[in-house]
Amino acid sequence: MIWPLGIIVRALTSTDEKEILNCLRMLKSTHAGTGLMHEAFDKDDPKRFTRSWFAWANTMFGELIVKLYEQRPHLLKVKL
Numbered sequence: 001m002i003w004p005l006g007i008i009v010r011a012l013t014s015t016d017e018k019e020i021l022n023c024l025r026m027l028k029s030t031h032a033g034t035g036l037m038h039e040a041f042d043k044d045d046p047k048r049f050t051r052s053w054f055a056w057a058n059t060m061f062g063e064l065i066v067k068l069y070e071q072r073p074h075l076l077k078v079k080l
Contacts, residue, residue: 001040001050004030005057008037008064017075020068025080027061037061 004027011023030046031037037057042048068075 002030002043003040003057004037005039005060008057008060012060012064012067017072020072020075021078021080024075024078028080 007023007026011020011027014020014023027037030041032041032047032049034052036052037054037060038049039051039054039057040049065076
């Protein structure tokens with residue numbers, strides 16, 4: 001199982017815009033249609049996940065979006 005929180009922290013700490021975009025793509029493609037971050041998801045089937053609501057990951061995802069809005073807003077306009 002993969003932790004979205006790990007992907008989020010990777011994006012938060014990266015200075016490489018390609019890496020950040022890759023993280024955003026992963027996060028977008030693994031929320032299983034819920035629009036929320038989960039505790040963990042199956043690498044082969046993101047619809048298999050733990051904790052449908054995981055405040056820690058959702059909060060950190062919000063932090064990532066705010067940081068990108070303030071520091072790299074052009075990344076939020078990229079079609080993922």
